[in-house]
Amino acid sequence: MPDKKIQKLKRSAHKLPLKPGIYLFKDQNNRTIYIGKARSIKERVKSYFSSQSDPRINSILNETDKIDFIITDSEREAFLLENNFIRQYQPKFNLRLKDDKSYPYIKVTIQDKYPTVYLCRRTKPDKARYFGPFTPASAARKAILILNKQFGIRSCKENIPGKRKRPCLDYDINQCSAPCVGYIDESEYNENVNSALLFLEGKTEKLKNKLKKRMNDASEKRDFEKAKGLRDLIYSIDQINLKPKIISVKEEDKDIFGFFRKKHTVAIYVFCMRKGQVIESSTWMTHPKKISDKKILYNQLIDYYSNKTDLPEKILLPFEPLRADRLSSRLSQQRNKTIKLQVPQRGNNKKIVELANRNAEMNLLKETIKSNPLKELQRIFNLKSLPNIIEAIDISNTGGKESVGSVVVFRDSKPLKKEYRKYKIRTVEGPDDVHSIQEVVYRRYKKLVEYKLNLPDLIIIDGGKGQLNAAKNVLTELHLSKIPVISIAKREEVVFTGHTRDGVKLDKTSPAVKLLLYLRDEAHRFAISFHRKLRRDKSFESYLDKIPGIGPKRKSALLEKYGSIKDMTQAPNNEIIKLIGEKAAHNLKTFFNKK
Numbered sequence: 264m265p266d267k268k269i270q271k272l273k274r275s276a277h278k279l280p281l282k283p284g285i286y287l288f289k290d291q292n293n294r295t296i297y298i299g300k301a302r303s304i305k306e307r308v309k310s311y312f313s314s315q316s317d318p319r320i321n322s323i324l325n326e327t328d329k330i331d332f333i334i335t336d337s338e339r340e341a342f343l344l345e346n347n348f349i350r351q352y353q354p355k356f357n358l359r360l361k362d363d364k365s366y367p368y369i370k371v372t373i374q375d376k377y378p379t380v381y382l383c384r385r386t387k388p389d390k391a392r393y394f395g396p397f398t399p400a401s402a403a404r405k406a407i408l409i410l411n412k413q414f415g416i417r418s419c420k421e422n423i424p425g426k427r428k429r430p431c432l433d434y435d436i437n438q439c440s441a442p443c444v445g446y447i448d449e450s451e452y453n454e455n456v457n458s459a460l461l462f463l464e465g466k467t468e469k470l471k472n473k474l475k476k477r478m479n480d481a482s483e484k485r486d487f488e489k490a491k492g493l494r495d496l497i498y499s500i501d502q503i504n505l506k507p508k509i510i511s512v513k514e515e516d517k518d519i520f521g522f523f524r525k526k527h528t529v530a531i532y533v534f535c536m537r538k539g540q541v542i543e544s545s546t547w548m549t550h551p552k553k554i555s556d557k558k559i560l561y562n563q564l565i566d567y568y569s570n571k572t573d574l575p576e577k578i579l580l581p582f583e584p585l586r587a588d589r590l591s592s593r594l595s596q597q598r599n600k601t602i603k604l605q606v607p608q609r610g611n612n613k614k615i616v617e618l619a620n621r622n623a624e625m626n627l628l629k630e631t632i633k634s635n636p637l638k639e640l641q642r643i644f645n646l647k648s649l650p651n652i653i654e655a656i657d658i659s660n661t662g663g664k665e666s667v668g669s670v671v672v673f674r675d676s677k678p679l680k681k682e683y684r685k686y687k688i689r690t691v692e693g694p695d696d697v698h699s700i701q702e703v704v705y706r707r708y709k710k711l712v713e714y715k716l717n718l719p720d721l722i723i724i725d726g727g728k729g730q731l732n733a734a735k736n737v738l739t740e741l742h743l744s745k746i747p748v749i750s751i752a753k754r755e756e757v758v759f760t761g762h763t764r765d766g767v768k769l770d771k772t773s774p775a776v777k778l779l780l781y782l783r784d785e786a787h788r789f790a791i792s793f794h795r796k797l798r799r800d801k802s803f804e805s806y807l808d809k810i811p812g813i814g815p816k817r818k819s820a821l822l823e824k825y826g827s828i829k830d831m832t833q834a835p836n837n838e839i840i841k842l843i844g845e846k847a848a849h850n851l852k853t854f855f856n857k858k
Contacts (some may be wrong), residue, residue, distance in 0.1 A: 416442030521619025639775035668703035669790035
């Protein structure tokens with residue numbers, strides 16, 4: 264897989280929200296090739312890039328050009344939305360959910376004299392009441408069990424009145440009130456059915472309190488099996504109360520719009536619900552200036568529906584657009600049927616509009632996020648604050664001779680050259696980078712503490728684990744252990760933090776890592792330039808030591824004026840005479856001519 268492509272997808276993954284929902288991998292033709300669900304979209308998508316030994320994941324990533332997402336309010340909603348979208352788009356890499364099997368509903372046949380309750384997979388345009396869908400299916404079965412046990416609602420389809428003379432086993436195990444044999448009259452039975460419907464509609468607090476009391480009583484009596492069963496029933500009630508907004512049991516056709524504005528950028532988001540299920544969504548940005556939200560929404564609705572043939576019967580909006588009546592009339596003529604524009608104030612419709620608004624917001628934020636290397640460094644290394652001031656330290660020597668250290672300082676990601684510092688190593692002999700690092704760290708930060716100067720938010724050491732530990736030990740001695748320190752090994756470009764044994768390999772295309780490497784390389788450049796200058800100076804000095812009449816003062820003057828033998832040999836003779844005198848200049852010229 265091309266490295267640039269995978270890095271682009273990784274950066275895209277970092278912009279995804281930490282919320283439940285579904286994610287869609289799309290190819291270069293904008294075809295959906297894979298759909299998944301997640302408790303956290305961002306974390307789930309990021310995991311694909313750490314599982315590249317899996318051939319199937321490699322195949323998905325090879326064909327992926329971009330990653331889209333839809334946030335939901337719960338994992339359950341994500342589960343159902345994933346199901347709907349897989350059926351709609353039939354992605355090539357989704358091996359399951361392509362069949363016609365769907366999630367279950369609870370059906371209550373209120374049109375019957377003695378209604379029954381049972382599980383079904385499809386809703387029909389009959390007079391029954393449907394509740395759901397449920398995921399997993401066991402939640403629906405447990406809910407039906409509650410209806411049987413708590414309300415005596417039957418689950419059989421036996422005709423009433425029928426030929427039965429005695430009740431079935433369900434009555435004996437307290438899971439039916441036996442209307443088939445007249446143990447309960449029609450009025451009382453239907454009163455129980457109405458209570459059961461209230462339960463299914465979510466008005467369950469009274470029932471839950473009753474069950475909790477029974478559970479606690481059972482627990483006190485050490486009847487733990489009964490307590491566990493009651494606990495499971497309470498959980499099932501809570502599952503019933505989690506009504507998914509993305510599915511309607513009424514099999515409605517409606518579009519749900521979301522709107523989010525930030526300065527001169529507006530995000531529009533739309534869910535398309537057909538036959539009670541959200542099967543499609545889309546989002547786009549517009550960049551208006553000095554236009555009201557109402558007019559923007561009006562213009563976007565006109566544009567969106569201008570070439571649409573599949574118009575819904577209802578359009579849910581976050582607020583009323585400009586000229587709403589005219590817009591409704593225009594769209595109704597286009598569909599040849601009445602289209603209602605609604606701004607829901609309560610209930611499920613309001614909740615799904617709010618969900619569309621949040622998706623609009625998330626998509627706008629994703630598009631406008633600019634990669635901030637300092638924020639990325641804060642996230643990567645789990646820093647408590649933004650590393651506005653970063654210092655990098657390096658050591659340079661040749662076989663342990665003329666050993667020097669350098670400190671470079673960056674503020675807000677830019678070099679602050681007036682704060683650069685260079686050090687001649689005084690206490691270390693030979694090529695010992697670890698102890699040289701200790702000396703530089705001690706001298707640098709002891710002075711900052713003494714003069715109460717600004718301390719860095721992050722220190723970078725050029726080296727491996729040995730250099731890192733040496734720096735940390737000195738900082739601890741100076742009571743500066745709270746300053747974060749990392750080291751970067753040259754060959755492997757591995758970052759050591761002290762938290763991982765083998766270090767961490769980072770994405771070299773990341774702006775944060777590019778900043779780290781820039782700091783490391785700048786410290787190396789500054790150190791090696793100082794080291795080379797010292798070597799030149801020493802070579803120059805040893806050269807001048809051989810010339811009669813040139814003592815320390817004249818040597819220092821020549822060194823300061825010319826800096827190298829080449830520059831000195833090319834200098835005018837009169838200039839040299841003026842600097843060190845005629846006799847010394849003559850000796851210098853004679854020495855050069857011999858060489």
